[in-house]
Amino acid sequence: MKFTLKIWRQQGPDDKGRFVTYQAHEVSPDMSFLEMLDSVNQGLIVKGEEPVAFEHDCREGICGSCSLVINGVPHGPERGIATCQLYMRRFSDGATITIEPWRARAFPIIKDLVVDRRALDRVMQAGGYISVNTGGAVDGNVVLIGKDQAETAMDAASCIGCGACVAACKNASAMLFVAAKVSHLASLPQGKPERTRRVTAMMEAMDREGFGACGNQYECEAVCPKSISVRFIATLNREYLRAGVVESGAPTVPEAPHAESD
Amino acid sequence: MTTLDSKVPSGPLETKWDRHRFSEKLVSPNNKRRIKIIVVGTGLAGASAASTLGQLGYEVECFCFQDSPRRAHSIAAQGGINAAKNYQDDGDSVARLFYDTIKGGDFRSREANVYRLAQVSTQIIDQCVALGVPFAREYGGQLANRSFGGVQVSRTFYCRGQTGQQLLLGAYSALCWQIERGQVTMRPRTEMLDLIVVDGHARGIVVRDLVSGHVTAHTAHAVVLATGGYSNVYYLSTNASGSNVTATYRAWKQGAAFANPSFTQIHPTAIPPSETHQAKLTLMSESLRNDGRLWVPKVPSGRRPPNDIPSSERDYFLERRYPQFGNLVPRDVASRAVKTLCDEGRGVGPGGHGVYLDFTDVIEQQGLDVVRERYGNLFDMYQRITGEDAYRVPMRIYPAPHYTMGGLWVDYNLMSTIPGLFVIGEANFADHGANRLGASSLMQGLADGYFILPYTIGHYLATTKITPIAEYHRESREALERVASRVTKLLGGQGRRTAASFHREVGRILWDHCGMARCEGGLKRTLQSIPALREEFWRDVAVPGSGETFNQELEYAGRVADFLEFAELICHDALHREESCGAHFREEHQTPDGEPKRDDTRFSHVAAWEYRENGPPILHKEPLTFEFVQPTARSYE
Amino acid sequence: MASGETAVSSCKNRGMMRLFNHFQTSLDSKVVVALTGLGLAGFVVFHMLGNLQVFEGAEALNSYAAFLRDMPILLWTTRLGLLSIVALHIGLAIQLTLHNRRARPVAYAVREYRKASLASRTMAVTGSVLLLFIVFHLLHLTAGVVDTSFPDRLDLQGHRDVYGKVVHAFRNPLFVALYLAGQFVLGLHLSHAVSSSLQTLGFEHAALNRLFKAAGPVIALLVVLGNMAIILAVFLGVVRT
Ligand SMILES: Cc1cc2nc3c(=O)[nH]c(=O)nc-3n(C[C@H](O)[C@H](O)[C@H](O)COP(=O)(O)OP(=O)(O)OC[C@H]3O[C@@H](n4cnc5c(N)ncnc54)[C@H](O)[C@@H]3O)c2cc1C
Numbered sequence A: 001m002k003f004t005l006k007i008w009r010q011q012g013p014d015d016k017g018r019f020v021t022y023q024a025h026e027v028s029p030d031m032s033f034l035e036m037l038d039s040v041n042q043g044l045i046v047k048g049e050e051p052v053a054f055e056h057d058c059r060e061g062i063c064g065s066c067s068l069v070i071n072g073v074p075h076g077p078e079r080g081i082a083t084c085q086l087y088m089r090r091f092s093d094g095a096t097i098t099i100e101p102w103r104a105r106a107f108p109i110i111k112d113l114v115v116d117r118r119a120l121d122r123v124m125q126a127g128g129y130i131s132v133n134t135g136g137a138v139d140g141n142v143v144l145i146g147k148d149q150a151e152t153a154m155d156a157a158s159c160i161g162c163g164a165c166v167a168a169c170k171n172a173s174a175m176l177f178v179a180a181k182v183s184h185l186a187s188l189p190q191g192k193p194e195r196t197r198r199v200t201a202m203m204e205a206m207d208r209e210g211f212g213a214c215g216n217q218y219e220c221e222a223v224c225p226k227s228i229s230v231r232f233i234a235t236l237n238r239e240y241l242r243a244g245v246v247e248s249g250a251p252t253v254p255e256a257p258h259a260e261s262d
Numbered sequence B: 001m002t003t004l005d006s007k008v009p010s011g012p013l014e015t016k017w018d019r020h021r022f023s024e025k026l027v028s029p030n031n032k033r034r035i036k037i038i039v040v041g042t043g044l045a046g047a048s049a050a051s052t053l054g055q056l057g058y059e060v061e062c063f064c065f066q067d068s069p070r071r072a073h074s075i076a077a078q079g080g081i082n083a084a085k086n087y088q089d090d091g092d093s094v095a096r097l098f099y100d101t102i103k104g105g106d107f108r109s110r111e112a113n114v115y116r117l118a119q120v121s122t123q124i125i126d127q128c129v130a131l132g133v134p135f136a137r138e139y140g141g142q143l144a145n146r147s148f149g150g151v152q153v154s155r156t157f158y159c160r161g162q163t164g165q166q167l168l169l170g171a172y173s174a175l176c177w178q179i180e181r182g183q184v185t186m187r188p189r190t191e192m193l194d195l196i197v198v199d200g201h202a203r204g205i206v207v208r209d210l211v212s213g214h215v216t217a218h219t220a221h222a223v224v225l226a227t228g229g230y231s232n233v234y235y236l237s238t239n240a241s242g243s244n245v246t247a248t249y250r251a252w253k254q255g256a257a258f259a260n261p262s263f264t265q266i267h268p269t270a271i272p273p274s275e276t277h278q279a280k281l282t283l284m285s286e287s288l289r290n291d292g293r294l295w296v297p298k299v300p301s302g303r304r305p306p307n308d309i310p311s312s313e314r315d316y317f318l319e320r321r322y323p324q325f326g327n328l329v330p331r332d333v334a335s336r337a338v339k340t341l342c343d344e345g346r347g348v349g350p351g352g353h354g355v356y357l358d359f360t361d362v363i364e365q366q367g368l369d370v371v372r373e374r375y376g377n378l379f380d381m382y383q384r385i386t387g388e389d390a391y392r393v394p395m396r397i398y399p400a401p402h403y404t405m406g407g408l409w410v411d412y413n414l415m416s417t418i419p420g421l422f423v424i425g426e427a428n429f430a431d432h433g434a435n436r437l438g439a440s441s442l443m444q445g446l447a448d449g450y451f452i453l454p455y456t457i458g459h460y461l462a463t464t465k466i467t468p469i470a471e472y473h474r475e476s477r478e479a480l481e482r483v484a485s486r487v488t489k490l491l492g493g494q495g496r497r498t499a500a501s502f503h504r505e506v507g508r509i510l511w512d513h514c515g516m517a518r519c520e521g522g523l524k525r526t527l528q529s530i531p532a533l534r535e536e537f538w539r540d541v542a543v544p545g546s547g548e549t550f551n552q553e554l555e556y557a558g559r560v561a562d563f564l565e566f567a568e569l570i571c572h573d574a575l576h577r578e579e580s581c582g583a584h585f586r587e588e589h590q591t592p593d594g595e596p597k598r599d600d601t602r603f604s605h606v607a608a609w610e611y612r613e614n615g616p617p618i619l620h621k622e623p624l625t626f627e628f629v630q631p632t633a634r635s636y637e
Numbered sequence C: 001m002a003s004g005e006t007a008v009s010s011c012k013n014r015g016m017m018r019l020f021n022h023f024q025t026s027l028d029s030k031v032v033v034a035l036t037g038l039g040l041a042g043f044v045v046f047h048m049l050g051n052l053q054v055f056e057g058a059e060a061l062n063s064y065a066a067f068l069r070d071m072p073i074l075l076w077t078t079r080l081g082l083l084s085i086v087a088l089h090i091g092l093a094i095q096l097t098l099h100n101r102r103a104r105p106v107a108y109a110v111r112e113y114r115k116a117s118l119a120s121r122t123m124a125v126t127g128s129v130l131l132l133f134i135v136f137h138l139l140h141l142t143a144g145v146v147d148t149s150f151p152d153r154l155d156l157q158g159h160r161d162v163y164g165k166v167v168h169a170f171r172n173p174l175f176v177a178l179y180l181a182g183q184f185v186l187g188l189h190l191s192h193a194v195s196s197s198l199q200t201l202g203f204e205h206a207a208l209n210r211l212f213k214a215a216g217p218v219i220a221l222l223v224v225l226g227n228m229a230i231i232l233a234v235f236l237g238v239v240r241t
């Protein structure tokens, strides 16, 4: 198979960037999309040119590293997979393929197709955890959790944090990402004690990082490699409204950071 | 001169850990704040350690090369995590998990470490539940279990086919909390390239910021390596493309002993390679062997579709050879059986690299829906990669390098031969002997990180007088220079061949001669061919771009350069071990019907290798004594 | 523990602020847009139902209008209420739109949407056109300054002749075209808006999700059909003086 690739090249954050056209020859239909890019890169390297930078690690759709917008769709034409799980047999021979990075203010470009997604980590740091110390946890069977409840939590928790939801959203909103985390923890008894603080803090962090607001357009769900449902966004909204009511009533005492030091 | 003191406490096995913990010195809370610890790696081991150390009050600086700690390779583990909870009341116990692990490792691991691992295993599950890990549950709300390769009890906890992901996200969330509290400083996209040793103690690391290219020294009171395994030395493996040996290898060069480097596990159930550009092998979870049956045609049947072959003409080779365990024999046994068949020319699929894994029977007995619920995502994955529907046509599988039991040598306290350098998770050699059982690596990573290291490191810190050192110290400067000159050297090749082509070549050599079966002749030849390849690498490698920017090819070439040196160490180890044990199969040491022959009189030891600047590495032996179990022939027949 | 105390009080205040004062996050704004939007949608539905009395003849419609006008307090609270709802809705919607635009400074060269509907992607555009339309509509039929060819007059009962005014207006193809275009835009806006507000307000239930999803398009369709019926009925001469 043969392909014409239009790939976004950008030296660094300050470079303007542009599309460069490459030819991919002798592509086997059994190649993955990333292997196809590998082979293009091998050709560039021996010519002394810099290879196209793109992110990858596990190459089996779970680490969330790979992040390409292929012909205008994050992770490309197939549903429910990450870029690394896309195979060339999905494309027709001779096609032209446009490859762009995730584009969002919160994801500045590092180089070519690689963006900085630390904003997602910072949203997690704002509250995406249950603050229990190591040690002394009660037996795992003390609190029973129904199968359905555990399944719902797992549905939400399967988010791989790739940021495709942000890339796909017209508003570059990270709502599905936040929703997945909030819903995962809110649907488990262990996550209940901190639910009020968590949802507010994470929503504030999302705004702070420069993500847009949700337009309920659901493009995120359609490109999510784990097909995480937008109903979790409703759950998030509900959690948030609930937090607003709770917070305006009785004060909840948040842990003062470093209280021990003063 | 390296000395190996395992520091295993004396006395009864069951109370060793408790007594040891009590005898350990503690660091007072006020002092903890002034102590800084570096943790390299954010997989299960690194993330759990960094978060727990932060929670204890230490100042922690944590590194990983991915853009986020959540992407560490642990994320890819599918099948599950073991724990001796005995929730199923099927006869499990700490003693049984201990015994299974020791036996699974073919009696090449330390009793005390393994027993502690089994003890701690139950706490891990509780801790993870508290962190919100959504383990599979029964309808009644209790935690669910499944059984996993190589054991007869059901003790594996799981989250669909994404157990590693969920456990890592749990540890990552704990890490997030500590980052938010200011206890942990997280440095993603930063690669450790050298270790700083001052007065014989590990006191820091040199890293390269992968975005800016800056090379800097970071010093601390102790260094923890949790940098995972090195299966990628084989080029094609089930590991993530970034997995590497660099951190541990660099530490080796600074004096940490490397133990059993040749103990590499080849996993039986990966999707067979299909073409030359393939960059990785994809694992199909071990759990598939619970319900799938392995077979090949009794006589090679060319392109005959598997469904046309009647069962009388099928050889269910594992069930035939190991009637008691059948398809559930440990990984090394299954892998070798598959390889032997394929070498005999009885394999199926392209190039004869594969055997069938057939679900027809279980689909008939329990229904399509049950199978779909259990393995749906794996079947989907298989279809995506191969284009075949495994509900209708049997899967094809082939072994793939997967896990490395070898690693930096550590004592009972998880400290390497360099004081102050601790090694946890897959990066150390400790608990799995010559072969690891399914679902026990996640257990080990979390045991080390949550429950063991945080205690043992305290003792080191409390009993060692530590003078402050600064980044401009001689040792730091030297380490910085080492790294800088290497970067320059990598960029200075003539540029005729890509790093990947060297990687593929060294991987091929190892796979052929130091893979599932090894022999003296092959290993010796390999020890000669690798240095030549390495020379060619330094002469001809092409690394475009500069060291002052984001340069993925430079990162990769550096890792390949280390693999090219490390491959030799593996072969030395494989050559010295003139026995077959666990994953290490020496062709000279087998029974007439092809079963491995272990040699307890000569090789009941850990082989710990010391680096020597000019010349082959020096072998040190830590004898393994078995006080509580009797090494038996590891038979699964 | 000074820091602890301020943390407590600021936490309490935050809730108060969120409810009464000032919108802490974009989601707060969204909730208000959704609530005001639903309010407006409710108004549009009643407005349409009220106007359908055109089909019962001049008397019915005019006395309905008079009935509304006869209660000045109610009328003005409704008007002021509506005005502030509209102001909130528009103000926050604009703020959100700008916030969202900022979130993607560089556009994709190639863009393909899988699921996001046209209506959902054009809320700001349809909203702005609606605003123009509403202003025009008020100037036209309420204030009567657009078309002075139909002077305000009383009908036989002494009510303002709204019926006559409507009939006069929709005889004119220009107005008909403008109002039909307005309906089209209103339909688009509503078709996404109503279901979207339900999601924003957290309505989600396995059994009812289809209902929530359908609510927007169905309500939009009803409003548009109802209004169009009036316009076309007059234009085609079904309703006449
Ligand atoms: C496909 C697959 C499936 C598996 N399934 C199971 C299973 O079901 N059950 C089970 O028990 N085990 C399983 N394993 C094994 C298990 O996942 C790993 O052994 C384990 O996760 C290793 O964890 P770790 O924390 O030691 O290292 P890793 O998770 O590999 O983490 C290594 C960390 O070190 C960092 N790092 C590495 N080098 C450097 C450097 N030079 N500088 C800076 N940072 C560095 C990385 O960024 C990363 O954060 C599986 C393995 C694979 C490959």
Ligand code: HEM
Binding pocket: A214, A215, A216, C030, C033, C034, C035, C036, C037, C038, C040, C041, C042, C044, C089, C090, C093, C094, C096, C097, C123, C124, C126, C127, C128, C130, C131, C189, C190, C192, C193, C194, C196, C197, C198, C200
């Ligand atoms: C009859 C008049 C109107 C009705 C019935 C109405 C109704 C609604 C509703 C129900 C929503 C949904 C909120 C949500 O997504 O949760 C909405 C959103 C919106 N409206 Fe209106 N609206 C009207 C007029 C306007 C006007 C005049 C504007 C002018 C600028 C406007 C701009 C918007 C925008 C931009 C949004 C999307 C906000 C977002 O992205 O969340 N609307 N509208």
Ligand code: FES
Binding pocket: A055, A056, A057, A058, A059, A060, A061, A062, A063, A064, A065, A066, A082, A083, A084, A085
């Ligand atoms: S590379 Fe890990 S998800 Fe694609």
